[in-house]
Amino acid sequence: MEFFKVVSPEEAKEALRGFRALGTERLSSFGAVGRVLAEDVHSPVDLPDFPRATMDGYAFRASDSFGASEAIPAYLEVVGQVPMGAAPGFSVGRGEAARILTGGMVPEGADAVVMEEFTSAPDAETLEVRRPAAVGENVLAIGDDLKKDELILGAGSRLRSQDVGALAGVGVTSVEVHRRPRVAILPTGDELVDPRETPCAGQVRDINRFSLAAGVIEAGGEPETEEILPDDLGVIKERLDQAVDRADVVLISGGSSMGLRGSHRLPMRRRSRSDGPPPWAKTFSR
Amino acid sequence: MEFFKVVSPEEAKEALRGFRALGTERLSSFGAVGRVLAEDVHSPVDLPDFPRATMDGYAFRASDSFGASEAIPAYLEVVGQVPMGAAPGFSVGRGEAARILTGGMVPEGADAVVMEEFTSAPDAETLEVRRPAAVGENVLAIGDDLKKDELILGAGSRLRSQDVGALAGVGVTSVEVHRRPRVAILPTGDELVDPRETPCAGQVRDINRFSLAAGVIEAGGEPETEEILPDDLGVIKERLDQAVDRADVVLISGGSSMGLRGSHRLPMRRRSRSDGPPPWAKTFSR
Numbered sequence: 001m002e003f004f005k006v007v008s009p010e011e012a013k014e015a016l017r018g019f020r021a022l023g024t025e026r027l028s029s030f031g032a033v034g035r036v037l038a039e040d041v042h043s044p045v046d047l048p049d050f051p052r053a054t055m056d057g058y059a060f061r062a063s064d065s066f067g068a069s070e071a072i073p074a075y076l077e078v079v080g081q082v083p084m085g086a087a088p089g090f091s092v093g094r095g096e097a098a099r100i101l102t103g104g105m106v107p108e109g110a111d112a113v114v115m116e117e118f119t120s121a122p123d124a125e126t127l128e129v130r131r132p133a134a135v136g137e138n139v140l141a142i143g144d145d146l147k148k149d150e151l152i153l154g155a156g157s158r159l160r161s162q163d164v165g166a167l168a169g170v171g172v173t174s175v176e177v178h179r180r181p182r183v184a185i186l187p188t189g190d191e192l193v194d195p196r197e198t199p200c201a202g203q204v205r206d207i208n209r210f211s212l213a214a215g216v217i218e219a220g221g222e223p224e225t226e227e228i229l230p231d232d233l234g235v236i237k238e239r240l241d242q243a244v245d246r247a248d249v250v251l252i253s254g255g256s257s258m259g260l261r262g263s264h265r266l267p268m269r270r271r272s273r274s275d276g277p278p279p280w281a282k283t284f285s286r
Numbered sequence: 287m288e289f290f291k292v293v294s295p296e297e298a299k300e301a302l303r304g305f306r307a308l309g310t311e312r313l314s315s316f317g318a319v320g321r322v323l324a325e326d327v328h329s330p331v332d333l334p335d336f337p338r339a340t341m342d343g344y345a346f347r348a349s350d351s352f353g354a355s356e357a358i359p360a361y362l363e364v365v366g367q368v369p370m371g372a373a374p375g376f377s378v379g380r381g382e383a384a385r386i387l388t389g390g391m392v393p394e395g396a397d398a399v400v401m402e403e404f405t406s407a408p409d410a411e412t413l414e415v416r417r418p419a420a421v422g423e424n425v426l427a428i429g430d431d432l433k434k435d436e437l438i439l440g441a442g443s444r445l446r447s448q449d450v451g452a453l454a455g456v457g458v459t460s461v462e463v464h465r466r467p468r469v470a471i472l473p474t475g476d477e478l479v480d481p482r483e484t485p486c487a488g489q490v491r492d493i494n495r496f497s498l499a500a501g502v503i504e505a506g507g508e509p510e511t512e513e514i515l516p517d518d519l520g521v522i523k524e525r526l527d528q529a530v531d532r533a534d535v536v537l538i539s540g541g542s543s544m545g546l547r548g549s550h551r552l553p554m555r556r557r558s559r560s561d562g563p564p565p566w567a568k569t570f571s572r
Contacts, residue, residue: 052490084517085476085489086477105487161501164496164500165498168496168497171482171491191370191390195454195458201336202372202374205456211447214315217319
């Protein structure tokens with residue numbers, strides 16, 4: 001019986017791969033947390049787009065510090081200080097150094113930054129460096145984080161808060177995402193009553209509509225719940241057709257077994273032997 | 287230096303335990319998915335509130351089937367059928383059985399349900415049972431799922447979709463939850479520009495405001511972002527005071543090191559030996 005065909009979670013997921021694509025919408029990256037990208041996002045720029053110090057200290061030519069040690073420090077002339085948020089406006093030559101803070105732009109001519117902990121300043125113009133620096137030390141080179149045109153996030157990935165930050169860093173503040181799937185939920189069953197009502201004997205409150213709707217919200221969809229449908233094939237078919245037309249996904253609950261197909265609509269009472277065969281005798285046969 | 291005091295995640299969490307309680311609001315259980323309960327929720331009813339069949343089959347007295355086997359079945363008289371969603375309206379006596387479906391109300395007098403697979407019906411009024419049933423077999427007794435006044439969810443728990451279903455099952459469709467925390471986000475730094483702008487040399491796009499705001503949304507809070515604040519103690523202090531007044535949590539970013547305290551506001555240029563001590567010489571001392 002087709003009705004009893006239960007599929008495994010793997011089979012269900014496989015079937016969903018053929019799911020028709022949802023439309024898309026453009027949202028601020030902000031409002032798109034948890035949504036699924038409908039486009040590949042590439043970096044429009046190099047990040048950083050200038051060589052950036054990763055420590056507070058001094059920028060200079062690494063070669064000027066080769067061989068420096070606690071016993072025999074290198075001495076450099078401090079020629080300026082790099083402002084935050086602006087180009088230095090000067091370059092650093094041989095034997096020179098510039099004060100720099102984390103995030104500052106490494107001046108032309110300098111190729112390394114030494115942490116201030118490894119230096120001292122015997123006077124305002126002199127820097128003592130007690131450790132050799134390697135070329136590129138404590139410097140984030142152009143494009144080290146992201147190169148221009150590099151793929152940041154692929155279509156189909158779900159946007160997380162850290163992704164929103166990564167996109168902001170390269171100036172991307174809006175994204176094309178799939179719209180939320182509309183999920184129609186159709187509870188069926190003569191025994192069901194709305195949870196807000198008090199069930200009579202033999203009735204039960206409709207749990208599925210509530211838990212499924214909440215689950216759809218949790219999963220990022222938009223639930224559309226129907227009123228409870230009676231166990232009437234015609235009504236169910238009609239509502240199912242309507243739901244399939246307007247929703248992306250239709251969830252229907254009920255019918256966990258073969259049932260008695262309509263016979264339970266007959267008045268129920270204690271039967272006497274003179275009644276003849278019980279009403280379900282015909283419908284209940286395999 | 288107080289400024290350099292970094293706390294571990296454990297210390298931070300411990301500090302947050304003293305966090306002042308947020309106000310509460312009443313929401314439909316539905317709209318409260320992901321929210322934190324501000325009340326204990328107890329079951330107002332027994333669930334189920336009638337003995338319920340968990341299989342399709344026949345309800346009867348278990349004692350009538352004791353000793354039944356394939357070779358020597360028990361024979362019972364079928365006296366009726368339990369309707370779905372209503373009380374049976376009859377009872378089952380000794381030697382009698384009633385047809386019942388999953389979820390149906392077990393008639394008075396019956397104390398077990400045998401699966402239809404272990405029965406056959408030689409004629410419409412006769413049931414052949416080929417297996418002994420135990421008392422309570424395939425019957426969910428009153429209160430088996432939840433007893434009246436039993437705690438379902440404790441204050442402080444976060445509502446999941448399955449919880450919404452459990453609450454619906456006992457008729458609870460609205461809950462008291464804590465309101466979402468308002469989280470003010472204050473980015474600071476002269477080098478920062480809005481991500482929508484193109485940074486000049488040495489400037490960087492403000493990532494923190496975007497990723498923190500997105501993270502706050504992810505975590506269930508309501509972000510309130512400020513414009514980027516300059517590295518000006520007076521301005522920062524004023525905005526911080528305002529933010530503390532109106533928000534539940536204030537996140538401030540910037541100041542990752544000791545900095546040069548205002549000296550970077552001085553015009554930056556290549557210094558000549560005749561200038562005297564550089565502007566940062568005084569402020570940069572430990």
